[in-house]
Amino acid sequence: MKFCSACGLSVTRSVPPGDNRPRYCCAGCGTIHYQNPKMVVGTIPVWGSKVLLCRRAIEPRYGFWTLPASFMENGETTGEGATRETSEEAGARTELGELYSVIDVPHVEQVHLFFRARLLDTDFDPGPESLEAKLFDEHEIPWDDLAFRTVSQTLRWFFADREQGRFGLHTSAIHYTPKPREAQPPKA
């Protein structure tokens, strides 16, 4: 942020009076521009024993597999956002279930929320953000080719809970760890 979105003048980064952390402040009109974490909302879409994954057609993580999820939009609920993303990314119709995982990812200023969901049919129609959408049994999950750690963590919880026959809310935080090597997208 270089310019004030309210008046167009340059902003400076300073701690406003009464605050305790630096913000982008406009000396012209006095606006303080707060920046806050974003929510990524998605589903674990289930059909019988299988889970629906999408292969990403966009960066970051082009070509890797993910649960359908993306940024929550203004004016919707977390559940509505999760259902919308499932429709947009996989072209899948779902009946929303319970909130299942809430994972903090502070180094990218995000919180990821996944809901359980029941697929209403298998007529998928992946949108422009997905190369394909496909159902996987647990033993078929491409663990090494999953796009995000919040997705792999949520799937691990899901299969463990299903084994136990009971599902409950799971929460955790994922912190930055440097990658051992630059990951390559999986072969199609």
Add this chain to the structure above:
Amino acid sequence: MKFCSACGLSVTRSVPPGDNRPRYCCAGCGTIHYQNPKMVVGTIPVWGSKVLLCRRAIEPRYGFWTLPASFMENGETTGEGATRETSEEAGARTELGELYSVIDVPHVEQVHLFFRARLLDTDFDPGPESLEAKLFDEHEIPWDDLAFRTVSQTLRWFFADREQGRFGLHTSAIHYTPKPREAQPPKA
């Protein structure tokens, strides 16, 4: 938003190519300015049978009582934010418990998350955003003078769960309803 925060030119509101909803777009540098819901994070601080509430020294809802909570900041987890707000608003030291309620408030583009928390002592020191911080037994809760519906809903769940002897995650959505009359702050 009137001006691009990246280059300072005027923005226009239009649907970007490949998108399906209007965004603030800059024709000068091409930046698309996405706007997303914010998280409000807080705690239900418990001391024996009592719950800690703060009386607000700021708008909105000056003079009304609330659980300590405010906007989550970049770089922290939801739980860290909830603990920080409890410290800033009540001057209270807490041990964080489980995530307890997640309430969508789409008409103000917020999601409120409350964690259970155990007070470590009763040496409160309310910050500049609170007029006072005080412990309440269930029958003392000022139900008519609570600041926000997410707070009253969370407290109702909390006391009902405590009665049952078991606590679980609660989720709901609160939608806009016009107030029957303009509410007045409670007498001190």
